[in-house]
Amino acid sequence: MAVVLVLVxxxxxxxxxxxxxxxxxxxxxxxxxxxxxxxVITFWITGAVFVAVVLFLAYCVWRFRHDxxxxxxxxxxxxxxxxxxxxxxxxxxxxxxAPGLFVWHQFITVPPGAAQVEVVGQQWLxxxxxxxxxxxxxxxxxxxxxxxxxxxxxxxxxxxxDDIVIExxxxxxxxxxPVKVLLRSIDVLHNFYVPEFRAKMDMIPGxxxxxxxxxxxxxxxxVLCAELCGVGHSVMRGTVVVDTxxxxxxxxxxxxxxxxxxxxxxxxxxxxxxxxxxxPGER
Amino acid sequence: MxxxxxxxxxxxxxxxxxxxELYHPHSWWTRYVFSQDAKVIAIQYACTAIAIGLxxxxxxxxxxxxxxxxxxxPFIDADRYYQFITMHGMIMVIYLLTAxxxxxxxxxxxxxxxxxxxxxxxxxxxxxxxxxLLAVVVLVASFFTPGGxxxxxxxxxxxxxxxxxxxxxxxxxxILMLVSLIIFVIGFTMGGLxxxxxxxxxxxxxMTLMRLPLTVWGIFTATVMALLAFPALFVACVMMxxxxxxxxxxxxxxxxxxxEQLKHGGGSPIMFQHLFWFFGHPEVYIVALPAFGIVSxxxxxxxxxxxxxxxxxVWAIVxxxxxxxxxxxxxxxxxxxxxxxxxxxxxxTLIIAVPTAIKVYNWALTLWRGNIHLTLPMLxxxxxxxxxxxxxxxxxxxxxxxVDVPLSDTMFVVAHFHMVMGVAPxxxxxxxxxxxxxxxxxxxxxxxxxxxxxxxxxLGAYLIFFPxxxxxxxxxxxxxxxxxxxxxxxxxxxxxxxxxxxxxxIVGAAQMMFLFNLVWSLRHGREAGGNPWRATTxxxxxxxxxxxxxxxxxxxxxxYRWAYDYSVPGAAEDFIPQNQPGTLGVTREAVA
Numbered sequence: 027m028a029v030v031l032v033l034v035x036x037x038x039x040x041x042x043x044x045x046x047x048x049x050x051x052x053x054x055x056x057x058x059x060x061x062x063x064x065x066v067i068t069f070w071i072t073g074a075v076f077v078a079v080v081l082f083l084a085y086c087v088w089r090f091r092h093d094x095x096x097x098x099x100x101x102x103x104x105x106x107x108x109x110x111x112x113x114x115x116x117x118x119x120x121x122x123x124a125p126g127l128f129v130w131h132q133f134i135t136v137p138p139g140a141a142q143v144e145v146v147g148q149q150w151l152x153x154x155x156x157x158x159x160x161x162x163x164x165x166x167x168x169x170x171x172x173x174x175x176x177x178x179x180x181x182x183x184x185x186x187x188d189d190i191v192i193e194x195x196x197x198x199x200x201x202x203x204p205v206k207v208l209l210r211s212i213d214v215l216h217n218f219y220v221p222e223f224r225a226k227m228d229m230i231p232g233x234x235x236x237x238x239x240x241x242x243x244x245x246x247x248x249v250l251c252a253e254l255c256g257v258g259h260s261v262m263r264g265t266v267v268v269d270t271x272x273x274x275x276x277x278x279x280x281x282x283x284x285x286x287x288x289x290x291x292x293x294x295x296x297x298x299x300x301x302x303x304x305x306p307g308e309r
Numbered sequence: 310m311x312x313x314x315x316x317x318x319x320x321x322x323x324x325x326x327x328x329x330e331l332y333h334p335h336s337w338w339t340r341y342v343f344s345q346d347a348k349v350i351a352i353q354y355a356c357t358a359i360a361i362g363l364x365x366x367x368x369x370x371x372x373x374x375x376x377x378x379x380x381x382x383p384f385i386d387a388d389r390y391y392q393f394i395t396m397h398g399m400i401m402v403i404y405l406l407t408a409x410x411x412x413x414x415x416x417x418x419x420x421x422x423x424x425x426x427x428x429x430x431x432x433x434x435x436x437x438x439x440x441x442l443l444a445v446v447v448l449v450a451s452f453f454t455p456g457g458x459x460x461x462x463x464x465x466x467x468x469x470x471x472x473x474x475x476x477x478x479x480x481x482x483x484i485l486m487l488v489s490l491i492i493f494v495i496g497f498t499m500g501g502l503x504x505x506x507x508x509x510x511x512x513x514x515x516m517t518l519m520r521l522p523l524t525v526w527g528i529f530t531a532t533v534m535a536l537l538a539f540p541a542l543f544v545a546c547v548m549m550x551x552x553x554x555x556x557x558x559x560x561x562x563x564x565x566x567x568x569e570q571l572k573h574g575g576g577s578p579i580m581f582q583h584l585f586w587f588f589g590h591p592e593v594y595i596v597a598l599p600a601f602g603i604v605s606x607x608x609x610x611x612x613x614x615x616x617x618x619x620x621x622x623v624w625a626i627v628x629x630x631x632x633x634x635x636x637x638x639x640x641x642x643x644x645x646x647x648x649x650x651x652x653x654x655x656x657x658t659l660i661i662a663v664p665t666a667i668k669v670y671n672w673a674l675t676l677w678r679g680n681i682h683l684t685l686p687m688l689x690x691x692x693x694x695x696x697x698x699x700x701x702x703x704x705x706x707x708x709x710x711x712v713d714v715p716l717s718d719t720m721f722v723v724a725h726f727h728m729v730m731g732v733a734p735x736x737x738x739x740x741x742x743x744x745x746x747x748x749x750x751x752x753x754x755x756x757x758x759x760x761x762x763x764x765x766x767x768l769g770a771y772l773i774f775f776p777x778x779x780x781x782x783x784x785x786x787x788x789x790x791x792x793x794x795x796x797x798x799x800x801x802x803x804x805x806x807x808x809x810x811x812x813x814x815i816v817g818a819a820q821m822m823f824l825f826n827l828v829w830s831l832r833h834g835r836e837a838g839g840n841p842w843r844a845t846t847x848x849x850x851x852x853x854x855x856x857x858x859x860x861x862x863x864x865x866x867x868x869y870r871w872a873y874d875y876s877v878p879g880a881a882e883d884f885i886p887q888n889q890p891g892t893l894g895v896t897r898e899a900v901a
Contacts, residue, residue: 232562
């Protein structure tokens with residue numbers, strides 16, 4: 027009898043835990059509430075199946091438990107029942123998979139006109155790069171990384187000169203504007219993970235990966251690394267600030283361009299032409 | 310065609326090959342150490358696997374202590390923490406579960422269940438064990454080398470696995486890990502070929518494929534899969550070893566490590582992931598299918614009822630085995646691979662849920678109108694169904710590509726795979742040990758200790774891993790030495806971590822009682838007799854218990870029926886052994 031009670035307790039307790047527990051996802055801050063909806067659908071379908079199976083087990087143990095004189099039924103197969111159960115399961119799978127694939131299609135389709143931001147991972151630091159006035163990120167290669175060029179930006183590429191470079195600082199994003207986040211690593215695998223955005227993607231040396239999102243509320247959010255990247259993995263933290271458009275422009279105007287950083291790094295170098303030293307926000 | 314139900318002998322063909330004499334041991338050494346008897350090899354495999362599994366258990370304690378009480382054990386620094394999680398994972402998946410199911414249960418049960426005298430290649434079988442032991446020794450050796458074992462995570466993803474900022478990356482750790490895996494695969498191949506050929510060629514007269522117990526079907530299919538999947542791991546290990554030792558760049562692109570350009574370039578880290586998971590996903594089922602097979606037989610025997618839908622169960626095992634080779638990239642949805650792969654792999658992954666669900670239904674329907682004896686094997690089987698269903702259902706979250714995005718690399722994943730391929734198969738292992746220990750030793754395991762062991766293990770494991778999903782749902786990533794101050798993690802998550810750790814320490818301690826029971830019952834257990842569970846399958850019909858070398862005495866058994874003639878109407882007893890002729894029950898080639 028204890029077994030029956032425990033099985034019932036597991037079914038009921040798991041559902042109660044789900045409903046009553048204080049542990050739930052962080053309030054969303056991006057357009058990916060579809061992901062949350064799909065997840066909730068999955069919770070209820072799988073939860074119903076779990077409760078049904080466990081309660082069925084409990085019933086069987088209670089009803090068909092051995093007592094002297096009982097003899098089990100003899101029924102090797104029942105094709106109709108087996109076929110029906112298989113069909114029902116297939117239907118449940120379709121109900122979960124279809125919205126999943128639909129949302130995945132959105133997830134990998136970047137809307138035209140999305141702004142671009144590059145995130146560069148290295149052990150154990152986040153750096154960021156934004157396109158300058160030309161709206162284009164210049165070429166960058168791991169081979170070009172040097173002490174005064176931490177992101178490996180190609181100095182020969184004209185579109186790279188006005189890129190805004192943030193080494194180890196905060197990334198700001200304007201609220202309500204779609205942004206394609208380009209991901210690059212110069213050493214090992216990392217993963218740019220902001221729980222409130224729901225989206226995440228690995229960063230791979232030698233490749234550029236991406237995801238996109240539209241921030242939907244302002245705030246300051248933690249960035250974590252979600253792919254084991256060596257002994258400092260858990261201290262690889264960063265910050266993303268989602269600003270109003272006005273605040274964003276103020277912040278942007280304070281950030282140095284690649285050319286300015288190069289000039290700081292080479293004190294005896296040529297003075298930087300005034301219009302190139304200007305950040306785009308100041309114009 | 311004569312109606313076989315009139316005479317069970319009609320379908321028994323004469324022996325095609327004469328019985329061959331086995332190599333018989335002449336000394337203590339060849340009887341107990343360098344033995345070619347599959348049953349001795351099975352015990353050797355099982356003892357080695359359990360011993361190394363204990364190491365992994367202690368490592369899990371240490372990492373749980375770090376997560377709940379950071380800093381309380383000062384020797385657990387970040388290096389050690391990552392070494393502990395890596396070795397815990399690799400040991401549990403490869404050196405415990407794979408070795409115990411295939412090397413342990415496979416060796417013991419296949420020859421007995423198919424009615425053979427031994428494996429078909431006994432010498433290669435012996436070598437298989439000694440290579441496995443060597444692989445374990447090499448693995449353990451890495452604990453004692455400068456820099457310690459590798460801390461690359463059990464997935465060993467390059468580039469970090471062979472770089473200086475990962476423990477053991479530029480020292481001995483990763484080298485010994487890769488060498489150990491390579492030896493393991495070689496050893497496994499010798500054993501695996503044996504299991505496959507024995508099932509195909511070593512069956513006794515009358516033992517058609519569709520009369521095999523599901524245990525044999527599960528182990529057989531898993532072995533075929535392992536023979537196809539392990540080569541991918543093998544080549545990945547060899548290539549990474551070249552990258553590490555010879556300076557090649559199979560998996561190494563241009564890299565700047567701590568400000569310095571490395572002499573690598575052009576390689577692909579993602580290629581390693583494809584190779585690893587081409588092995589790694591089938592590996593999940595290499596562990597799961599033997600568990601599926603064994604639990605089917607446990608449920609049928611202890612519910613005194615034929616397994617429901619035997620043919621469907623066989624085909625489900627085979628289909629799951631085949632499908633599991635086309636789902637591997639569901640471990641890589643956020644790896645940066647071409648995102649269009651997501652559509653394909655999400656679809657195949659969710660399709661595999663259908664044959665898996667059928668198995669669950671058929672276990673449950675076997676209990677329906679059964680005569681359920683709540684023995685320890687039955688209790689562990691029920692616990693397996695609960696944890697497997699729970700873990701399988703959370704797999705539908707992670708398999709459904711877009712739902713995986715927020716959950717991947719969080720503690721949700723850790724909770725999921727522990728529930729489905731950690732706890733569930735190990736519950737089957739326990740059930741199987743309580744079930745077959747009387748055949749192996751001639752004595753029953755102590756029931757009181759077994760009951761205590763069962764309740765602590767089942768309820769404890771559920772209390773550990775069910776709430777852990779919610780830690781992941783909050784957003785806590787896996788493989789974090791310390792979560793520290795993080796804005797989205799409420800303080801209550803820490804309390805939950807403390808709870809999980811305390812339960813984990815208790816569950817771990819309960820396993821010591823189980824080991825004590827194994828030893829204690831050798832001498833003090835109740836005498837079991839040859840067939841204490843009144844089971845139908847051949848291993849319970851041996852002339853001696855424990856079975857001697859050669860298993861069957863003078864004559865091999867002849868099989869007249871399937872493995873599940875329990876509670877046949879009209880039969881005097883509620884079971885009819887497979888080697889008993891007669892007209893009752895399922896005696897034809899296949900279920901009519």
